[in-house]
Amino acid sequence: MKRITAFIMAALCLLVFAACGSKSDMSYTDNAVETSGGIKDEPFDGETEAVDFAVGESQAQSAGRKLIRNYSASVQTLEFDKALKSLETMTQEAGGYIESSSRHGSGAVDYGRVYPRSAGYTLRIPSDRAGKLVESLSQIGTVVDSSQSAEDVTDYYYDTEAHLKTLRVQEERLLELLAEADSVDTMLSIESRLADVRYQIESLDGTLLRLQTEIDYSRVDIYIDEVFTPEELQASPLTLGERIAHRFKASVSGIKNGGEDLIVFLLGESLVIVPVAAIIVILVKMHKKKVKKLSKTPNEPKSEEK
Numbered sequence: 001m002k003r004i005t006a007f008i009m010a011a012l013c014l015l016v017f018a019a020c021g022s023k024s025d026m027s028y029t030d031n032a033v034e035t036s037g038g039i040k041d042e043p044f045d046g047e048t049e050a051v052d053f054a055v056g057e058s059q060a061q062s063a064g065r066k067l068i069r070n071y072s073a074s075v076q077t078l079e080f081d082k083a084l085k086s087l088e089t090m091t092q093e094a095g096g097y098i099e100s101s102s103r104h105g106s107g108a109v110d111y112g113r114v115y116p117r118s119a120g121y122t123l124r125i126p127s128d129r130a131g132k133l134v135e136s137l138s139q140i141g142t143v144v145d146s147s148q149s150a151e152d153v154t155d156y157y158y159d160t161e162a163h164l165k166t167l168r169v170q171e172e173r174l175l176e177l178l179a180e181a182d183s184v185d186t187m188l189s190i191e192s193r194l195a196d197v198r199y200q201i202e203s204l205d206g207t208l209l210r211l212q213t214e215i216d217y218s219r220v221d222i223y224i225d226e227v228f229t230p231e232e233l234q235a236s237p238l239t240l241g242e243r244i245a246h247r248f249k250a251s252v253s254g255i256k257n258g259g260e261d262l263i264v265f266l267l268g269e270s271l272v273i274v275p276v277a278a279i280i281v282i283l284v285k286m287h288k289k290k291v292k293k294l295s296k297t298p299n300e301p302k303s304e305e306k
Contacts, residue, residue, distance in 0.1 A: 066158075066211070068151040069127055069218040071134050077141030080107065080117050080226040086140045087121065087222065094133050096125035096217065107226060116226040123220040130218035141224065157211055164204045171197050 077083040091098060098121060105117035125133050137143050174194045181187040266273060 064154070065152060066154040066215055067127075068153055068211075068214045069130060069148065070151075070221075071130055071146070071148045071218060072221040073134050073137055073146040074144040074223045074225070075137055075141040076144055076225050076227045078227060078229065079141075080119075080224070083140040083224055084119060087137075087224070090133060090136060090140075091123055091125070094125050094129045096123055096129070096133075096220075098122070099124050099219075105226070114228060116228065118226065119224045121220075121222045121224075123222065124217040125220050127216060127218045130220055134220060137222070153211055153215070157208070160204055160207055160211075164201065164208065167197050167201050167204065171201065 075083070088098070100122045101120065103117065103119045106115045107117045108115040123133075131148070134146060134148070137146075171194065174190055174197060178187060178190045178194065181190055
């Protein structure tokens with residue numbers, strides 16, 4: 001019995017020591033996992049980790065987006081010519097260029113009627129400088145309104161790029177098959193397919209180039225209108241006498257201008273008018289002579305009836 005008791009006690013001691021050793025190994029393993037890769041053995045702050053991840057994801061999305069930005073602004077100015085020159089200078093300094101422009105109006109003021117000038121510009125400005133240029137328009141006049149928009153073409157851009165890569169792989173494979181072709185029919189078939197693939201490649205290359213240009217250079221539409229100060233505007237005629245006098249002066253001026261235009265036309269086209277007039281005079285005289293001759297010819301007597 002003593003031997004059995006001693007054996008049982010020894011077995012229990014071995015089990016206790018084994019359990020303690022297993023617990024110690026598990027604790028060491030957990031610490032190794034936590035400290036591997038430079039991770040400190042500190043409590044996990046779930047909120048802080050979530051914020052950092054969101055910031056990183058936002059930065060990654062912003063860096064990889066393909067955006068086409070467009071701007072528009074309307075400006076009123078008292079110094080029209082100076083404003084246009086300033087705008088052209090600002091465009092050059094920003095590293096952009098004028099894509100198109102137009103001007104209208106005479107800039108005249110006459111009896112309360114205003115004929116202001118206006119201009120429209122379509123500019124291409126580097127996308128990172130376009131917004132600053134629009135903000136600086138207040139230096140050349142009063143900005144009446146402005147707007148901006150952005151078109152996200154990321155998916156379309158990368159889909160086109162992926163399609164282009166696939167076509168280039170097809171082109172290389174077709175060139176390999178063409179080199180290995182052993183018959184004329186096979187060569188013609190491969191060349192036809194190769195021509196189609198190359199056409200698609202050129203088309204997609206042009207699309208990507210256009211998209212990249214619109215992404216790199218934002219479109220800025222600017223409209224500039226000339227305005228006048230109250231001192232520059234002449235008062236419109238109000239009384240009946242002033243209105244009649246204004247109308248009479250306008251009629252005299254119209255008759256004078258019309259007469260001058262007629263004299264200029266007659267003298268300027270005299271080399272054509274004089275010969276034509278001479279021919280007309282000759283034809284009229286010939287016609288009159290013919291009519292006169294016919295009128296002198298006696299009428300034939302009528303035959304008597306039996």
